[in-house]
Amino acid sequence: MAHAATHDHHDHHGAPKGFFQRWVMSTNHKDIGTLYLIFSLTMFFIGGAFAMVIRAELFKPGMQLVQPYFFNEMTTMHALVMIFGAIMPSFVGLANWMIPLMVGAPDMALPRMNNLSFWIMPFAFILLLSTLFMPGGGPAGGWTMYPPLSLQGESIAYTIFAVHLMGISSIMGAINIIATILNMRAPGMDLLKMPVFVWSWLITAFLLIAVMPVLAGAVTMLLTDKYFHTNFFNAAGGGDPVLFQHIFWFFGHPEVYIMILPAFGIISEIIPTFARKPIFGYRAMVFAIASIAFLSFIVWAHHMFAVGLPMGAEIFFMYATMLIAVPTGVKVFNWVSTMWGGSMTFETPMLFSIAFVILFTIGGFSGLMLALAPADFQYHDTYFVVAHFHYVLVTGAAFSIMAAAYYWIPKWSGNMYSETWGKIHFWSSVISVNVLFFPQHFLGLAGMPRRIPDYNVAFANFNMISSIGGFWFGASQLIFLGVVIHCVFFSKKKAADRSWEGAKGLEWTVPSPAPFHTFDVPPVIHDDELAHGNTEH
Amino acid sequence: MTSGGIGRSVSAWAAGAFALFGGTAWANPEPNQLNMTKGAAEWSPYAMHMVALWVCVVIGVVVFGAMFVAMFRFRKSRGAVAEKWTHSTKLEVVWTVVPVIILIFLAHLATGGLTSFADTTNADMTIKVTGYQWKWRYDYVDYKGKGVDQVGFMSKLEETSDRTRQLKSNLDPDKIQVDGYHTYLLDVDKPLVVPVGTKIRFIIVGGDVIHSWWVPALGWKMDAIPGIANAAWTKIKEPGVYRGQCAELCGQDHGFMPIVVKAVPKAEFEQWLATQEDEAKVRKAAQTAQNAPAPAPQG
Amino acid sequence: MGHQQQDVYFVPSKSYWPIVAAVSMFVTVFGAAHWLNAQPGEGGFGKPLFWVGIAMILGMFFGWFRSVINESLAGNYNGQVDRSFRMGMMWFIFSEVMFFGAFFGALFYARLFAVPWLGGEGHGVLTHQFVWQGYEAAWGASGGGGPEKIGGSFQTIPAWGLPLLNTLILLSSGVTITIAHHALKAGHRKTLLIGLGATVLLGCLFLWFQAHEYAEAYEHFNLTLGSGVYGATFFMLTGFHGMHVTLGTIMLAIIWVRCAKGHFSKDDHFGFEAVAWYWHFVDVVWLALFLFVYVL
Ligand code: HEA
Numbered sequence A: 001m002a003h004a005a006t007h008d009h010h011d012h013h014g015a016p017k018g019f020f021q022r023w024v025m026s027t028n029h030k031d032i033g034t035l036y037l038i039f040s041l042t043m044f045f046i047g048g049a050f051a052m053v054i055r056a057e058l059f060k061p062g063m064q065l066v067q068p069y070f071f072n073e074m075t076t077m078h079a080l081v082m083i084f085g086a087i088m089p090s091f092v093g094l095a096n097w098m099i100p101l102m103v104g105a106p107d108m109a110l111p112r113m114n115n116l117s118f119w120i121m122p123f124a125f126i127l128l129l130s131t132l133f134m135p136g137g138g139p140a141g142g143w144t145m146y147p148p149l150s151l152q153g154e155s156i157a158y159t160i161f162a163v164h165l166m167g168i169s170s171i172m173g174a175i176n177i178i179a180t181i182l183n184m185r186a187p188g189m190d191l192l193k194m195p196v197f198v199w200s201w202l203i204t205a206f207l208l209i210a211v212m213p214v215l216a217g218a219v220t221m222l223l224t225d226k227y228f229h230t231n232f233f234n235a236a237g238g239g240d241p242v243l244f245q246h247i248f249w250f251f252g253h254p255e256v257y258i259m260i261l262p263a264f265g266i267i268s269e270i271i272p273t274f275a276r277k278p279i280f281g282y283r284a285m286v287f288a289i290a291s292i293a294f295l296s297f298i299v300w301a302h303h304m305f306a307v308g309l310p311m312g313a314e315i316f317f318m319y320a321t322m323l324i325a326v327p328t329g330v331k332v333f334n335w336v337s338t339m340w341g342g343s344m345t346f347e348t349p350m351l352f353s354i355a356f357v358i359l360f361t362i363g364g365f366s367g368l369m370l371a372l373a374p375a376d377f378q379y380h381d382t383y384f385v386v387a388h389f390h391y392v393l394v395t396g397a398a399f400s401i402m403a404a405a406y407y408w409i410p411k412w413s414g415n416m417y418s419e420t421w422g423k424i425h426f427w428s429s430v431i432s433v434n435v436l437f438f439p440q441h442f443l444g445l446a447g448m449p450r451r452i453p454d455y456n457v458a459f460a461n462f463n464m465i466s467s468i469g470g471f472w473f474g475a476s477q478l479i480f481l482g483v484v485i486h487c488v489f490f491s492k493k494k495a496a497d498r499s500w501e502g503a504k505g506l507e508w509t510v511p512s513p514a515p516f517h518t519f520d521v522p523p524v525i526h527d528d529e530l531a532h533g534n535t536e537h
Numbered sequence B: 001m002t003s004g005g006i007g008r009s010v011s012a013w014a015a016g017a018f019a020l021f022g023g024t025a026w027a028n029p030e031p032n033q034l035n036m037t038k039g040a041a042e043w044s045p046y047a048m049h050m051v052a053l054w055v056c057v058v059i060g061v062v063v064f065g066a067m068f069v070a071m072f073r074f075r076k077s078r079g080a081v082a083e084k085w086t087h088s089t090k091l092e093v094v095w096t097v098v099p100v101i102i103l104i105f106l107a108h109l110a111t112g113g114l115t116s117f118a119d120t121t122n123a124d125m126t127i128k129v130t131g132y133q134w135k136w137r138y139d140y141v142d143y144k145g146k147g148v149d150q151v152g153f154m155s156k157l158e159e160t161s162d163r164t165r166q167l168k169s170n171l172d173p174d175k176i177q178v179d180g181y182h183t184y185l186l187d188v189d190k191p192l193v194v195p196v197g198t199k200i201r202f203i204i205v206g207g208d209v210i211h212s213w214w215v216p217a218l219g220w221k222m223d224a225i226p227g228i229a230n231a232a233w234t235k236i237k238e239p240g241v242y243r244g245q246c247a248e249l250c251g252q253d254h255g256f257m258p259i260v261v262k263a264v265p266k267a268e269f270e271q272w273l274a275t276q277e278d279e280a281k282v283r284k285a286a287q288t289a290q291n292a293p294a295p296a297p298q299g
Numbered sequence C: 001m002g003h004q005q006q007d008v009y010f011v012p013s014k015s016y017w018p019i020v021a022a023v024s025m026f027v028t029v030f031g032a033a034h035w036l037n038a039q040p041g042e043g044g045f046g047k048p049l050f051w052v053g054i055a056m057i058l059g060m061f062f063g064w065f066r067s068v069i070n071e072s073l074a075g076n077y078n079g080q081v082d083r084s085f086r087m088g089m090m091w092f093i094f095s096e097v098m099f100f101g102a103f104f105g106a107l108f109y110a111r112l113f114a115v116p117w118l119g120g121e122g123h124g125v126l127t128h129q130f131v132w133q134g135y136e137a138a139w140g141a142s143g144g145g146g147p148e149k150i151g152g153s154f155q156t157i158p159a160w161g162l163p164l165l166n167t168l169i170l171l172s173s174g175v176t177i178t179i180a181h182h183a184l185k186a187g188h189r190k191t192l193l194i195g196l197g198a199t200v201l202l203g204c205l206f207l208w209f210q211a212h213e214y215a216e217a218y219e220h221f222n223l224t225l226g227s228g229v230y231g232a233t234f235f236m237l238t239g240f241h242g243m244h245v246t247l248g249t250i251m252l253a254i255i256w257v258r259c260a261k262g263h264f265s266k267d268d269h270f271g272f273e274a275v276a277w278y279w280h281f282v283d284v285v286w287l288a289l290f291l292f293v294y295v296l
């Protein structure tokens, strides 16, 4: 072992030859990042396929395609796959690829654990998805798994263990990211010179370590309530079904910010690049992320306004939730100010970023409306909520990931993607996604509950429009797949090291594609090469 | 109630006109309805909703407007040269403080709405609502300070809807209509009958899993949690039929447990209640005769 | 092995342990889920699969740590790697704190809100009036079984018997491990081994008493996992703590062997420190348990 280690130490150049050695035994942050990205794209398609089943059944009133129970399985699985399989791992993949490059580190701090974090994920999802083929069917109680309903399912044990595995993976991934950022920065890369993306991940990683164990605790209680006679969530035994919701949302609300803070980081990289102007209010941006993270711990019960909380609690959680609009607003205003006075070009990453700012803000506005408890008595559990969270998740998180993919793929592959097809993908997506989700606001306000497989004919038109938008948006993602495959394998256009004219930061100082090993020796940091190196505040 | 053709047709026209122009979507979902119902009860979140909506629209216009101006003016293709500045304390203070002020205003409104909703005291009537997979049970507890004797019944999805909603039934949901209104999945075998102009307190519990009792025209929903009782209230202004649905995922037929509230004038209600009480008495007598000793009444 | 400045980063070699770990975790939980869903009396492959998985996990830990230890002994790790390990351990412990936090949260919620509300206090007036008439809320013996007295009537474990003893045992184990640490830093091998050995023994003693306490609870007090929310919080909190003590004791024993083999030097003994931190964490959790589960 010792011998092998020293051996590898000398042999710094080039990837291992064998497939198994390179991809399954990897300790290389770039390879692991690639694995994460491929995995999450696969999951995005699987979760999207489930969404297509949902939209197809909801195409018109009456039950045409699936049984109600299967519909609920689709809703539940769609959310679990998208959240834990698509969005979160793709952010981790981006962190793996970019953070070491951005802070001048040779790799992640704990490379073997990094490999484990990744390889747990496919197994966790095999476990989760296999329930769909089991006699009792998959979980069908919604991704929130509220008892007692979730305890009626046969597959709850598989789901719970899958969640445990995902949690372990996320926690290890987060520990790795924190250790990398705090311990592996090249000399001279001060904390306040780090790219905003790195900052956003530092804070996100903290959130992950703080709340994933809480989710593990909540589902463990579900498990013992189901199989070991405990009564955490049974009022007859002195427990309370609402207790689960408290614990779940103590995890769940920070979780939604786990899915948006790295997105904020990405957007804060891309907009300055294409505006050719440093980010406006760097420190305020970092401080806003930290405030959002802090506030995220004290707002959880805004998901529970209709469970019958004491009035004092409703008021507290309502105020705390509304407060989040302030730091988030700071971010939005700073992005706009970064664009103001810049010299902008509109390549695909920039287009996705601009769409992000607008559409995420729309999702934020509906979030603010939901935060008003008396109004939420009406909005809660309707399609208005569904519209809200798809705006922040799809045109927020997912758009930011696409923006990131277009932005950094030259660095990953060494090739430029096809700008024409990138733009086609963008315009097709941005139009269809609004056709898909905007009418859902109307449906919710008119009174359509969420998680139903069939509905009154009054809701027919907007559901049909939404479904058409859904199929269109789904099909548009095939373009994305095509662009990525073309770029990696077939593109003739080589990328420059600094692939974008206005790009700053260490990642653009290494060759494209980034060689298997970078920064074997700590780089010398020149402040003017950094995005935030010599900005004065 | 009224007799005579003229009166009836006038009121029908008036109702139609009202639905079209006055308050579209006043009681029940309308095709292509865009906005929240104004509601039929004294307490309604409609105003709160509209204020919040307009606040968001205005902020949106300002922010997105600024963005579009920036995108137009500061593009490289128009020869824009990037500025060097990176912050402005003055601006940053402004856009921290202004939102705070807006939020305080909204919070003030919302707190008022919340306090009035939380006050379930001084109700003239109590109804206990219990959610089951997949039907509702209504028990009349008291009315005008007097206990109601064993009036209670189950209320579940009406039959034609139930047949139509079976997978590949090939029945047309459009065909299911009551009074010209499409009631597919929104009609029950036995509606909840209540008086108008009366403050009604609802006690809401779950029988098996969590459900949520929601009639949009009343302006709120409240979870029905097994083993825990929640309270809410309403005071309906106009007679009418108000439809809603279970709003918390409760298993495979969650989409098929509608709620219908029939609000009638007080006198009519009292008559109805008396009939129900009589029927309950007859039923009880028959039962006692059949199998004494009678089982203790539940709940 | 320069500690302060490194001009070359260290990147470990590729390894098959991570994938072994992932597979064994999968086998374990897949087996466990199958086992849980098996009908009583039915055989099925769940149970054997679960145990195979556990065996694989143990083997994996053994193999993975052996390779890390060898690399460490070969002097491959520099100060930066050491710091990464430390951070990893600290944040891991933080995640454990949050895990216990979930269960403490459940305990506080049940005691301060759920049970009193069921009994009609404050926010629970209507619940009491309409659902659980006549239920008198109390924590512990009569109240913890809930309104339906689930699990029958039971007694609770008095704080000032075994639990107090166990508190003293864990506290003194905290002292002995600190003595051992100082001895290690001062280079007193014998004191080190005695101090650490004593810690291991105290850990075992604690576990033995706790097993005793559980047996007592089940046999004489009728206090079981099914004794309403009281039993649930009691056994889940003390049980998870007990599992952590077990793990900690095993790790301490391994560290003792490593000390005996002379693996650690005065200023390079992260393995020792990591386990010591873990042990202190387990200690602190116990103090909270003692206070909130037994005394109050
Ligand atoms: C990425 C994910 C994400 C993000 C970022 C958010 C952001 C926010 N969310 Fe959302 N939310 C979800 C994901 C997310 N949410 C999900 C998944 C659910 C449903 C879960 C389920 O039930 O399955 C949900 C549900 C949900 C609810 C519960 C609804 C219900 O079930 O009844 C509420 C209620 O308060 C809420 C509020 C908010 C608020 C106030 C924000 C704020 O952070 C938004 C802040 C942003 C802005 C306000 C816009 C920009 C600001 C300005 C331009 C400044 C000026 C503005 C003003 C002064 C108004 N969300």
Ligand code: HEA
Pocket (backbone or CB within 6 Å): A044, A045, A046, A047, A048, A049, A051, A052, A054, A055, A075, A076, A078, A079, A080, A082, A083, A087, A141, A142, A143, A144, A386, A390, A393, A394, A397, A398, A436, A450, A451, A452, A453, A470, A471, A472, A473, A474, A475, A477, A478
């Ligand atoms: C990050 C999270 C995320 C993402 C990205 C999405 C993406 C999408 N979501 Fe989802 N959604 C959730 C998170 C997410 N969702 C959550 C948390 C819930 C709540 C669940 C619950 O209630 O428990 C939910 C619920 C939810 C509902 C409500 C279900 C219900 O209440 O019963 C609907 C309905 O329209 C929906 C639709 C969609 C659609 C159409 C997309 C699209 O954006 C998907 C687009 C992607 C693809 C389609 C895949 C790519 C393409 C192909 C596979 C090719 C083949 C396709 C064609 C040729 C058409 N989602």
Ligand code: CUA
Pocket (backbone or CB within 6 Å): B131, B132, B134, B210, B211, B212, B246, B247, B248, B249, B250, B251, B253, B254, B255, B257
């Ligand atoms: Cu009952 Cu949903």
Ligand SMILES: [Cu+2]
Pocket (backbone or CB within 6 Å): A252, A253, A256, A299, A300, A302, A303
């Ligand atoms: Cu939230």
